Every structure is written in structure tokens, then in C-alpha cells.
Amino acid sequence: MARQAVRQANRSDVRKHEGFLQHGGYRWLWIALALCAVSIAAYLMIDAEPRPRGGTIYGYTLGTIGALLIGWLSLFGIRKRAITTGVYSLKAWLSAHVYLGVSLLVIGTLHAGFHFGWNVHTLAYALMVFVIVSGMFGAAAYAVLPKELSANRGETTQRQWLETIRSLDALLRDAAQPLDRTEADAVRLSTEQTTIGGSFLNRLSGQYPGCGNSRAISEISRLGRGGTSPHAAALDLVDSLLKRKQATLDQARRHIRLRTILEMWLYIHVPVTFALLAALTAHIVSVFFYW
Amino acid sequence: MADKVRIAIVGSGPAGLSAAAHAAKIGVSHVLLEKTDHLSDTIYSYQKKKYVMATPTQLVLRADLDFEAGYRETILDVWNKGIADGGVNVRYNAEVKGVSGEKGDFTLTLTNGDKVQAETIILSIGTQGNPNLMRCPGGDLPHVQYQLADPGAYIDEHIFIIGAGDAGIENALGLAADPAQANVVSIVNRSADFSRAKDANVTNLMAARDAGRVSTYTEASPAKVEGGWITLEIPDGETRLKCDRIIARLGSSPPRKFVESLGIEFTSDSRDAYPKLSPNFETTAPGVYVIGALAGYPLIKHCMNQGHDVVEYINGNVTLAPADEPILAQKLAHLPGGLPVAAWLEFLREKVEILNGLSPLQMREFLIDSEVRFYRADEVIFERNSIGSSLFGIASGSVKVEINAANPAITVPISAGSIFGEVGLISGRRRGSTIRASEDTIVIEIPRNAALKLMASVKEARDTVNRITTERTVLQIFGSGLTAHDVADVLAKSEVKEIKPGEAIIREGDESYDIYIVRRGSMVVEREIGGKPVFLNYIPAGQWAGEVSLVEGGKRNATVRAAIRSEVIKLDGDLFRILLNRKPELVARLRAEMSTRRRINEYIDKEKDKFSGVLDYYTSVAKFLVDQGVGEATDVLLIDERLCVGCDNCEKACADAHDGLSRLDREAGRTYANLHVPTSCRHCEHPHCMTDCPPNAIHRGPDGEVFIDNTCIGCGNCQRFCPYGVIRMDKPPPKKPGLASWLLFGMGPGPGEPDKAWKEANAKAGDGSHKQAIKCDMCSGIKGGPACVRACPTGAAIRVSPENFLSVALLDRGRE
Incomplete structure (x- = not known):
């Protein structure tokens, strides 16, 4: 109905709901490919003397395009944080950022004319490649990991996991009351020596070799269970609580691991970008001053 | 027995206090009867340091007691002092049980047996009523209380909460919140589940129970109370438990019964009805006056002014103009004719059919909420597809409705006395047609809340609106060439039916062929395939169901059930077929509309063997979304978790x-099949939050957004009414340094909401701002639209309307 059509026009078109890689029917992928194709074709057709390098007209053109792109791409961090009014879509920006950023590999290499050395120019190139590769890792992570993150999270939230672990700890302390000293010490391993996040390596690998809770579980099973005495029942209860805690810990740690991967590349991507901007400035200044 | 007084004032809320203060000032003999041992119990029971607002700001206060916005404590101090200094005759612990006698000679009997004689009575008892009491033995012991002012006041006690409604659960959680208080808190629920309370409260209670902070007793009731102990009846017998304090939250009984026992008539049987009042607040029982919330005025300033005025009236000053006179005069000043306020009120009341049943007093209040507008010939009153939920009544002149968007020359007239705009009011959806004034016209625009209140309290108004709505809905949606005369027979036998959520109006395989128009709410269409119901379609308000069997005969090919509480207009199939025979163009129109639905149907038929996974997905996601309230939403934020990286840039x-x-x-809320419904406003068609907003601060804006303006008094009603928990009460944090200062120099907390520590550290002393209700306004007025969607880097955040999303879009998604 006409009424519906108007309502639909007032919001983003749901039927074309796309992620940042598909945005606009891969608009920015095509633009980036076209840019690369034109650059390569021109490179092959222009017969630079004595050999292709940054100092030719074509080289300057590519260099200017590359420098402008680098400048623009590094503004993404500001675009992301500045919530301005007006019609813009951060998704479109990210799409362009990814595809144009990758195209810089081609533009930068052609600009250098495959000519590398131990100097500030190649340093800038190397830093650029480093930034781009880290970015490609990030884009791949963004494309793949959210599904896993969502599947692991189910309907629970981080805050709920922490609450669950805290309440299981309270229950464990109560349940450990009837136990004897060595058994109670095993439970204390869980309540006092379990870290959820841990070091960067723990977070990234998802491995927690010294985890207090796993140690508590193996201690309790080593100390032996079974039988029907009240003491055995108390041990059973502790064991089941420890295993529930382990399940929650595992879930939380998988979440932390995925989040770590989703975030860690930025700790390379962004600082190296600043190094790149410095090297790029040195490159441009040196080229123009020491022609 | 005391001497007879001129005025007995029952209830010492703002209205009663003000009346008593004025009576004392002008030397009229009086007594103020208060059932508790302190003044103004409702405000007394507010939580500590609650900020109380003074709206409407344009209304002058003419009471003898001071009142301005401030903390609960300050206000109570001012009143207590005013009452003491003014020499008001107050009787505490004086609850009125019954009244006998007549004007000039009333006898009020108190619960303690005392009698008070008075010439007139002012009832200012509010609408809270009395809390239902514990009926078991020992229920009257002093450690049984019915309110909890400060959960932090109790330490190291065994506390039982009786009653598991929202109030009870909130109290239990409050008492158990701080483990340092070391309270042992238990909640006793008469039924097996906690269905009476809001989901968020139940979730929190369950979490508190699992964490061992609160014990719950279900299918339990108190059997006996003794000092230090309580005996509960539980499913397998009785149990005696240690108990230092009992907080009974058993609901309250409204004061209507008591009021009616005095011979006072109400305007209708509706639960929202108020007593019938004269312009001087006199009820149908001569000599008994009603003011304040019981008279339908929930705001403190209104109440206090009425207290002043009613004493003046009783004292013989019947010509006193009400305090709202200047406001009304200003509202009406722009109209041609220059009549005095009272004459305008009478003019509108007489001319507009649905207002005929109002009293002059109701008219006054009504006009404060409404606007009277004057339009020159051919001026547009509203446009097709604009958002609006107000109702218009034509006082003089006439308007024309452009029923055909393609050709504005085709119009239908609506004459003086009638109403328009009712479809937006009933269905909560956009305006269906553009309406212009045919000649110079005066209309009264009644906002949604006032219109609903009117329909609830005046039966004639309700019937008129329903009759006109049904006729217009039928004409509008079946459109072309039909006149009121054509559909008269069909309408005569039409019925408006209320449908419960999940109830079916049409069942697959039935032989019926009636047709249904969804008037409010929404429906889902399902078909049984392979023994399982498969979701086909979503029908929002303003569309219809059941046309296939009607036009083509045969059994019903699908089941149609209500997604949420809905209202449908049922049109008789036989009569409608006669109409179809007379009007072949109507058949063509129905067939055209059927084609879209048939496409989905055929698609599903074709795919059902190959893609049963897709159909399962489609059905289960549709069901999930409807369960999450998407069925009553107009615009809802969804997060596609296949894309969300959890950066919280949306927040x-x-x-x-x-x-x-x-x-x-973002993180809170339910998830199903990678679709996450975050805790964020759905902009419901009939917003629950609007249910009881004292300053009427919640509106629907031009783009369909439901927003709260800054007349919000921070009472928290909307937060309690919202079933989705999307409203928060907070005050804006101090202004933070700009983005550049943060990026370059690390100044301030950076993008997003500052954390609590920063807010507190940077709060300005003496900052007068207070907590107000905060909710999504769909970034209204911000160019570019909702910031959450614009700022999502991966495209995970989308805003959808249910009728678009619950269709092919979802099927396509399932196939990916």
C-alpha cells in the first residue's frame, strides 16, 4: 500500500541490509579495483626513462594519490568518534577505508617502481605495508568472528557471567564448610586463585595453565569421592559447583579470546599508522629538499 | 462530640492542606481529618530526597501555603510549618468510615468511633486508596508495615515481603541490595509463578534468589504473625520462620466504593472515571465537594489551587475565576469573535458532538490540554502520511478529506459537530488522508491522552467515536467510489471485538468468510505445513484479513491470530458479498491487494520441500520478534550479530x-538466530509509557518517534509502565571537553557516556538539574537520523518496522 511505501522510504532499506564488505553492492571494491587497474595499465604503457620511479610525472601522480589516501584513511579514527549531524554512514566509510586501503598496496608499489633500499623511503613503504596487512587481518576478523562471538554468548551477557561466577563462589564457600582441611584448601584454589581474563597471552590463546578452578577440580577428584556418607555428598556438591564454574569460565574466556582478537590488531594498526605518517612526512620532505 | 464546623476536609494531601490553610486564613471554622499520623501521606511516602516538580509552570499558585519545586523534605517542612503557623485545626489518625446527614448537617464517623459534625465536606483523599491489609491472625501487630520508605534503614533483620507484584519485588531487592546490611530477606508469593510483575523485576529477583540474597516462597501465604515469628502456609503444610519485620504489598482498593457510598455519582462505570462535578467542585451529593487527584487533577499545583478555590466557593464567593482563567484566555485569544472564556467553553461543548457530555469543569481541564485552532478556507489541517494521534472536533465551518492521493480534487466533506483524525488516534499509525478546511473553520485539537480519557469517562463520546471510526475505516481502506450509504448495511451488523494475544480470529480449514479489519494491534498469519505452523505474514493495524475466502470461496487457507492485544472490526461475509456484487471495482481492488500475500503463499508452497530449514527459520524468528514486542513496535533497533563486533559505538x-x-x-536484551533485540525503545503504536504521565510530557513526534519533553517531573511512572525496560531515570552529566582535546591531550572521558566516577568528580556544586526520564527519541531533530545506525561501522545496527521486516526480507535472510 502507498502508506507502507512511504514508511519504508523513511528508513534504511531492510531488504538490502548488507555488512561493511558488501556495502552498496561492493561499490568501494569496484572503485578500488578500477583505481588499481588504471594505475597498472598506466604503469605498463608509460615508458619511463631511465626506469620507473617516484620522480617521473607518473610517479608524482601516484605519490600524490597515495599520500592523500593515507591522510584520508588515517582520519577514519576521528570520523568514528565524532558523532556529527548530517547524513553519513560509518559503514560506508569503513567499506571505503578497507578497499581503498588495500588498493594502496598497488599504488604504493607502483609509485616506488619496485625499487627498494635501506632508506627512509622504503621505511615509509614498509610501514604502509605493515599497516595494510594488520588492517586486512582486522577486516577478516570483523567478517568472521562476530558469528562465533554471538554463538558463544547465546543470550547471556558478560555481566551475567561475572555475577554467576561470584554467586558460585559464595555457594562454594558454604559448601566447603563440612570438608576437611586439604579438601577445603582445594576449594580455596578455585575461589581465591582463579583469574578470568589473565595476561595477554592467556586471553589470546584461551589457555590458562595455572587456572585455580581446574586445579581445584583435579585436586577434588584426586582426593577421591564416592560413597553415600554426608561427607561424600558434600564433596559431590563441591565437585558439581566447580564444574558449573568451569563451564561459565570457559564461556567467558572464549568470549574474551574472541574480543581480544577483534581488538588486538588495532594496537598495531593505529600506532604504526602514526609511525607511517611520520615516515611519510620525512619521505616527502626529503624528496623535495634533497632533490 | 465536637462542635459543628463549617467545613470538614477529609485527606491532607496538597489539595486538602491548601483548603484547610485557606479556611484557617479567612476564619472559617474547619477540621482537617488525616488518617495517618502525619500530613500529606503520598508525598511523605516518596523515597528520601525525591525531587518534586512544580508543573505546569505557567499556572500561578494562589494557595496560602508555599510550594515550589524542591526536595520532598523541604516541601514537607514548608507545609508542616505553614499548617502550624496558620492555626489549622488538624486531627491525625482520623480515618473517616462513614458519612450520614445532608448539606448543612453532616455527621462523619471515624474508625475509632468518634463523630465529627460539619455543614459541608471537602473530599481530597486522592486515588491511592487504602492498602489491602493482612487478614491473618497477628496481621495488626506493629512490625507489619505497608510501605517501605528507605530500604537502607534496616540492618541485620529477618524481613518478609508479602505479595510478589512489582512493589513487593522492588522492596525485596532494595532490602537485599547491600550485603553489608545483612538482612535476611524473603518474599512470599501466593501463586506459583511471578507473572504479575514486570519481566525485568522477575529476572532480577530470580538472580537474587540464585545468588542466595533473597529466599522465595511460592504458593505460600501467611497463616499467623507473632512477635519475632511468622507462620507460612506452604504446599506441604505450615512452617514457622524467624521474622523481625513484615512488609505487606498486597495492592490497594481504590476509594471509589467509599466515595459512592456518600451518594456521589461517577461519570461512567469505567475504572478511569471521575466523580461528576459542578464548576464549583460540588458533587451530585449536595454539600460534598471533591478536589485533587480524586477529581482528576494529579498535579500538585492544580490541587492546591482547587483547595483555595473550593473554600472560597463554599464561603459564598461563587464568582471567583479559576486560576487557569488567564491560560485559557491566552489560548483562545487568537480566535475570531473575541468571546469570554466561559462563552468559548460553552460554544465548543455545545457544537462538538463528542464534548456534549462534559461538565463545564471537565471542559476547562480539557481545554488546558487541547488547542483551539482557526483555519482559513483551503488551509491544510494535516497531511497524508504525517504522524499524529490527536483527534479533531469541528466547532464551526467544515473540512474536506482528500481521499485520493493521486487526485486531490476528489474530496469528502465532514461538517460541523463531527470529528476527524480518529484513525490515527485508534491505530497509532500515520494519517491516511490530507484534510483541508472547506471554509473558515474552528476546530479543537485534542491530544491522544485527553481523547482517550474523554472516551473512557464519557460513554456518548466513546460510542460516537467508535461509530464514526468504523464507518471511516471501512470507507478508507476499501476506498474507491464507496459512500457511507453503500456500506450502511454492512456497518449496521459490524462488531468491534477485542482479541487477546494469541487468540485466532480465523482458523485454517474453517468454512467462514467474514472479513476482519485490524483496528489496533497487529495479527500474524500462519499455515500448517508438515504438522507445524509456518509464519506467512504480518498484518499491522489499518489492514484487513480474510478476503480470500470472501472473494473466491473455499475454506480458510490460513490461521490469523493476534500478535498482541488487538481490536478488530468484524464485517459480515454475506452482507459484504452483496456489496461486492453491486460494486465490481471493489472486487478488483481486493484482488489487487491479495496478490502480494499470494506471492508469499506461493513462494512458500514452492519452497516447502526444498527449504524446510528456511521456513523453520522464518517462522521461529518471526515468533521470537513478535514475543520481543516487535508486533506492537513502529520502529525497532535490531542488531545483526553476524556483523556486530561489540565496539559499542552505537551506545x-x-x-x-x-x-x-x-x-x-546494546548487550542487554534477547538474541535469537543471530538477531539481537537490544534494550532500546520500540516506539510502540500505543506506547505503554504514556499510560499515566502526570505532566503529559510524552508525545509522538513528526517522524513517529515517541519522546519525552522536558516538562518531565521525574516521577518514574513511564519507566514502570514500559514492559521492555528501555526508560532510565538520570540527569545529564557535566559537559565534557571536546573530541580534539581528548584525542590530542587526553582531556575528559572521551566519546560516549562518561563513567560514574568522572560524573561525580566533575559535577558542579548547586547544579539544579534533577533526574528525568530518558529514552530513545529516534534522534528527532538531528539531521541524518538515528545516530546508532549511522555510527555502526559494520552495518550490524538496523532500524526496521515490523511490516517490512516480517516478510520477504526475513525469508531472504534465512536463505543466506
């Missing part, structure tokens, strides 16, 4: 677009 954008407060909790 940060929300905060930065709105004074530093986010109206969105």
Missing part, C-alpha cells in the same frame, strides 16, 4: 547525540 553515538546519556543498552 557512544547515542550518548554523544543526546547530552551524554545513552538511551540504548
